[in-house]
Amino acid sequence: MSRGYVILRSSLHYRAHRTEHLRVRLKCIEHGFLMDEATANLIADKGVWLSMQPLPEGLRLGFPVGSVQRAKADEVWPGIARSYELAKKYKIKAAWGTDVLFSQALAQQQGAILASLTRWYTPAEALVMATSTNAELLALSGKRNPYPGKLGVVEEGALANSCSSMVPR
Numbered sequence: 698m699s700r701g702y703v704i705l706r707s708s709l710h711y712r713a714h715r716t717e718h719l720r721v722r723l724k725c726i727e728h729g730f731l732m733d734e735a736t737a738n739l740i741a742d743k744g745v746w747l748s749m750q751p752l753p754e755g756l757r758l759g760f761p762v763g764s765v766q767r768a769k770a771d772e773v774w775p776g777i778a779r780s781y782e783l784a785k786k787y788k789i790k791a792a793w794g795t796d797v798l799f800s801q802a803l804a805q806q807q808g809a810i811l812a813s814l815t816r817w818y819t820p821a822e823a824l825v826m827a828t829s830t831n832a833e834l835l836a837l838s839g840k841r842n843p844y845p846g847k848l849g850v851v852e853e854g855a856l857a858n859s860c861s862s863m864v865p866r
Contacts, residue, residue, distance in 0.1 A: 724837055725792070730776035737783035746834055747784055748792040751813045752777060753806060781817040792834045793827045 725746040732740070740747065757774050760767035784791045795803070795810055803810075814823035832849020835842055842848075847855040 725834060727794075728773075729780050730773040732776065732780050732783060734783065737787045737789065741787035741789050744790070746790045746792055746837075747780070748794050748834065749777075749780055749784070750793075750795055751781070751810060751816070753803075753810060753813070756803070778816070781814075785817055790830070790833075791826060792831050793823070794831070 723743075723745055725748055726740065727748045729736075729740075729747050729749060752774075754774075757767070757770040760770055781791075783789070793811065793814065795807055811823060811827055812820075814826065818826065829849035835844070835848060844856055849855075
């Protein structure tokens, strides 16, 4: 990238790692469900992005009770709401995503997962996050960006993931 940034992804779960991750010019933290107030403040101060997921409760409940996966899910679940609340409080640039690439069942819920952002954002804010805000984050990848041209804007020649028009009656 022209400014010398390295796009690193980190799933910031443990407070002990927050300073070392943010010192290396980290630009985006994925998940961050165990983020605390001090970490949110540091993320905001450094201008680091959060790419979070409002995971559906059914995902957590799908893990067998007593399993390692269920124990980990139970640990991070309360942090989902807290992370979104802290992102709003500190005005942290937040992107939206899901880890549903290999699950047909979850992929079919993607619209509902996006709509669940309305617990913390207005519907318009959620749509902006999922489109133009995500495009801003993607653009940080520079030459690694798989989409040539402008993305996430409504203008001639730009790429769009949806289009609407008004037809006079």
